[in-house]
Each structure stands twice: as structure tokens, then as C-alpha cells.
Amino acid sequence: SQTIHQWPATLVQPVGSPLSLECTVEGTSNPNLYWYRQAAGRGLQLLFYSVGIGQISSEVPQNLSASRPQDRQFILSSKKLLLSDSGFYLCAWSRMFTGYEQYFGPGTRLTVT
Amino acid sequence: GESVGLHLPTLSVQEGDNSIINCAYSNSASDYFIWYKQESGKGPQFIIDIRSNMDKRQGQRVTVLLNKTVKHLSLQIAATQPGDSAVYFCAETDPRGSYIPTFGRGTSLIVHP
Numbered sequence: 429s430q431t432i433h434q435w436p437a438t439l440v441q442p443v444g445s446p447l448s449l450e451c452t453v454e455g456t457s458n459p460n461l462y463w464y465r466q467a468a469g470r471g472l473q474l475l476f477y478s479v480g481i482g483q484i485s486s487e488v489p490q491n492l493s494a495s496r497p498q499d500r501q502f503i504l505s506s507k508k509l510l511l512s513d514s515g516f517y518l519c520a521w522s523r524m525f526t527g528y529e530q531y532f533g534p535g536t537r538l539t540v541t
Numbered sequence: 542g543e544s545v546g547l548h549l550p551t552l553s554v555q556e557g558d559n560s561i562i563n564c565a566y567s568n569s570a571s572d573y574f575i576w577y578k579q580e581s582g583k584g585p586q587f588i589i590d591i592r593s594n595m596d597k598r599q600g601q602r603v604t605v606l607l608n609k610t611v612k613h614l615s616l617q618i619a620a621t622q623p624g625d626s627a628v629y630f631c632a633e634t635d636p637r638g639s640y641i642p643t644f645g646r647g648t649s650l651i652v653h654p
Contacts, residue, residue, distance in 0.1 A: 462641070471630060471644040472585070479639075518584050527640035528573040528632070532584030 430455035434519050434533035441540055447492075447506040449536050451519030454500065459521040461502040462530065463494055466516040478502060479524070514540045553651045560618040562648045564631035567612060571633035574607060575642055576616045579628045588616070588629075618650075626652045 431454045441447060453459050460479050464472040474487045476494035484494050491510060495503045502519055516537055520530040554560050566574070572593040577585035591598045591605045591614075598605050604617040614631050628649050632642035 471646045474641060477641060520584070528575050528590060528634040528642050529587055530642065531587065535582075535584050
């Protein structure tokens with residue numbers, strides 16, 4: 429069976445500090461990978477998605493970036509965090525041609541102070 | 542861009558009752574519609590999907606109805622249980638957008654014992 433891991437589960441970082449969130453998927457090959465952000469009481473905002481190693485599509489211009497160094501690893505980064513970067517970050521995967529059926533990780537709660 | 546929205550932000554029901562969560566969409570090109578369930582502090586979980594050439598699909602205790610004429614989607618949960626308490630998101634996918642779902646704001650379902 430497939431599993432998706434995210435870490436850390438919670439993170440408190442000061443404004444201006446760097447960020448690195450990791451996501452890994454097990455039990456599948458060539459997944460599509462996604463990063464979402466969810467503000468409190470709101471829906472999911474797609475930040476990045478990737479259809480393969482080194483292939484990243486950005487949906488929202490901001491101070492975040494994503495990388496996919498390995499087939500089942502997806503990293504969300506920032507060089508300098510802003511207060512507005514606080515939120516619940518979710519990684520998800522889908523099979524190659526069924527992007528509508530996504531499987532989400534447990535999420536990372538980021539608080540920027 | 543076009544949006545997916547929900548009629549009611551909160552729905553309270555008694556245990557054992559049937560629940561109906563509604564969703565309006567505006568993108569006439571969407572051809573897959575999905576319902577996700579998100580429990581507090583967790584990532585969303587895929588519940589059921591329906592393709593645009595269908596008007597009804599049933600799962601275990603859940604039924605999704607699609608009315609393309611009025612661009613309306615609903616999720617019916619039979620014999621609602623306390624474990625059904627969560628936020629429910631509808632999402633739509635446009636084949637022109639690589640089937641990546643666009644999520645609505647969500648409806649919070651509260652089940653009272």
C-alpha cells in the first residue's frame with residue numbers, strides 16, 4: 429500500500445528565517461506530487477505540483493519554492509519567511525493520469541512569529 | 542479564475558439522521574467532481590468522485606448527485622455518525638488543467654450524539 433509522510437508536524441519559525449518542509453511517498457512510482465497551503469477555516473490553495481524529477485510548476489508567485497530531487501521526494505522551501513506564510517501545509521500525491529484523486533499527507537502546521 | 546463554492550459553511554445534524562452537503566460550481570468545462578473529508582488536524586481524505594457524464598454515484602453510506610443543468614453537486618451521508626464530523630470539501634477538475642482539483646471553501650459537519 430501507499431503511504432505519504434510529511435515532517436515536521438509542527439514548526440514555529442521567526443520572520444526572515446529559512447524553511448524546509450519534506451514530503452516522501454512510499455509504495456508507488458512516478459507519482460504526481462503537490463504542495464498546498466490551507467489557511468484557517470479556508471480551502472486548499474495549490475502552491476506547486478510536479479509530474480517528474482526536476483519538473484516543478486508554480487501556481488502562485490510568492491517567496492516559496494519547491495524541488496523534487498528524487499522520484500518520491502518533494503521539498504518546499506523558503507529563504508526568508510513572512511508572517512503571511514503561516515498556515516497548514518499539505519503534501520499530496522496522485523497517479524499520473526488521475527490527478528483528481530489525490531492522497532494527502534498529515535500536514536505541517538507552520539507558525540511564523 | 543472560476544470558483545467552486547459551498548452554500549453552507551456549517552451543518553449540524555443528529556446522529557442517525559441523513560446529511561446533505563451542497564456545492565455549486567461555475568466551470569462548465571469541469572468533468573470530474575470529487576468530495577474530500579478533512580478531520581481536524583489531518584489532511585483531506587478522498588471520499589468519492591463522479592464524472593460529468595453521470596448524475597448519481599453511490600458509495601458506502603454516501604451518495605453524490607450531480608446536476609449539470611444548474612451546476613450543483615451534493616454529498617448525501619446516510620445514518621450520520623459522530624465519526625462523520627469533519628470539514629467536507631467539494632472539488633472540480635478541468636481536463637485543460639491536467640485534472641488538478643480546484644477546492645471549495647468547505648462545509649463543517651457537526652454530528653450531535
